[in-house]
Amino acid sequence: xxxxxxxxTPWVDVAERIERGALAVLAIGACEQHGAHLPLTTxxxxxxxVGRRLADDLDALLLPPITxxxxxxxxxxxxxxxxxxxxxxxxxxxxxxxxLRMGVQGLIIVNGHFGNREPMLLAARRLTTAGxxxxxxxxxxxxxxxxxxxxxxxxxxxxxxxxxxxxxxMLAIAPDSVDIARAEPSYPQFPPTFGSEPMQFRDFNxxxxxxxxxxxxxxxxxxxxxxxxxxxxxxxxxxxxRHGI
Numbered sequence: 244x245x246x247x248x249x250x251x252t253p254w255v256d257v258a259e260r261i262e263r264g265a266l267a268v269l270a271i272g273a274c275e276q277h278g279a280h281l282p283l284t285t286x287x288x289x290x291x292x293v294g295r296r297l298a299d300d301l302d303a304l305l306l307p308p309i310t311x312x313x314x315x316x317x318x319x320x321x322x323x324x325x326x327x328x329x330x331x332x333x334x335x336x337x338x339x340x341x342x343l344r345m346g347v348q349g350l351i352i353v354n355g356h357f358g359n360r361e362p363m364l365l366a367a368r369r370l371t372t373a374g375x376x377x378x379x380x381x382x383x384x385x386x387x388x389x390x391x392x393x394x395x396x397x398x399x400x401x402x403x404x405x406x407x408x409x410x411x412x413m414l415a416i417a418p419d420s421v422d423i424a425r426a427e428p429s430y431p432q433f434p435p436t437f438g439s440e441p442m443q444f445r446d447f448n449x450x451x452x453x454x455x456x457x458x459x460x461x462x463x464x465x466x467x468x469x470x471x472x473x474x475x476x477x478x479x480x481x482x483x484x485r486h487g488i
Contacts, residue, residue: 249304257304258345266303266488267347269338270294271331271363273312273356276320278405278452280426281413283322286312289409290355292416293382296472297353301479304347309334313358319445328362335366339375348488349376351479378482384474385467392466398430398453406454408467415464428455 249257272287282288291308298305314325339350350370354363360381367377385408386401395407403409413421429452434442444451 250307260304261346264488265347266301266349266351266483267306267342268294268298268301268303268351268353269306269335270308270353270355271312271335271359272308272310273314273358274310274322274324275312275314275317275356276323276405276451277409278426278429278450278456280422280424280456281405281410282417282420284310284420285405285409285413286355288417288420289412290353292412293355293468293471293475294351294353296468297351297475297479300472300476301351303351306338309338312356313362314356316358316442316444317451319443320451325358331359332362332366335363336369339366339370339377340373343370343373343375347375349378349483349486352377352379353475354379354381376482376486376488378479380475380478382471383478384470388467388470392463392470394458395428395455399433402453404453405451405456407456407459407463408454410456410459411461411464412467413464414459414461415468418461423457423459426456426459427452428457429453430455 270290272290274283275286277285287308287310295305311324311326313328313331314323317323318325342350352363363379367379370377389408393407397403410421429448429450431448434447
C-alpha cells in the first residue's frame with residue numbers, strides 16, 4: 244500500500260500496516276482566501292502535498308487532511324470559512340485518540356496555516372500526555388529557503404500569503420488551480436498594532452495578497468518543497484530517536 248492510498252484502502256490492509264509498525268501523517272489547512280489567482284484550498288493543498296511526499300519517504304500512513312482551520316483574520320473575505328480554535332483542537336485530539344486506539348506509533352502533523360498553530364500545539368501536548376508521540380511541522384526552514392530561492396521580498400518577515408512562495412508551491416503541487424494571469428502584487432501598510440491585537444486582514448488589505456506572486460514558477464516550488472522536506476525529515480528522525488519509534 245502506498246502512503247497516499249490510506250483513505251481508499253480496505254481496513255484489513257491498514258490493520259496489517261499498523262501491525263508492522265506505522266506512523267501517520269496528518270495535514271491541517273484552511274478554507275481561506277488567497278487573492279484572485281489561488282484557490283480557497285491553498286493551505287490544505289500545500290500541507291497535504293508536502294505531507295504526501297513526507298509520508299512516501301517515511302513509508303507512513305497519509306491521513307485525509309483537515310480542510311478547515313482557524314482563519315478568523317481572513318473571515319471578512321467572502322469564501323473564507325473559519326472554525327474555532329476549540330473545534331480544531333478537538334478534531335486533532337479525536338483523530339489522535341483513534342490512531343492511538345488502533346496502535347499507530349506516532350503522529351506527524353504538517354500545518355499549512357498560521358492560525359492553526361495554537362490549537363495544534365495544545366492538541367499535540369494532550370496527545371503526547373495520553374501516550375501518542377506527536378511531531379508538528381510548520382514548513383521548517385522556509386524563511387531561509389524563500390530568501391535563497393525567491394526573487395520578491397515578503398510583505399513582512401516570515402510572512403507568506405498568496406505571494407511568490409505560496410504560488411510557486413501551488414504551481415508544483417496543483418498547477419491547474421493557479422491562474423497566474425490574475426496574479427497581482429500587494430504590499431499593504433501593516434497597522435502599527437499588527438500582532439498586538441486581533442485584526443482582520445481586509446481592514447488594511449483589500450486584495451488579500453501579501454507580496455508579489457508574479458515571479459513564481461514550478462521549478463521554484465519544487466525547490467522550496469525539496470528544502471522543506473529535507474528539514475522535515477531531519478526533525479522527524481530526531482523525534483523518532485527520542486521516542487524509539
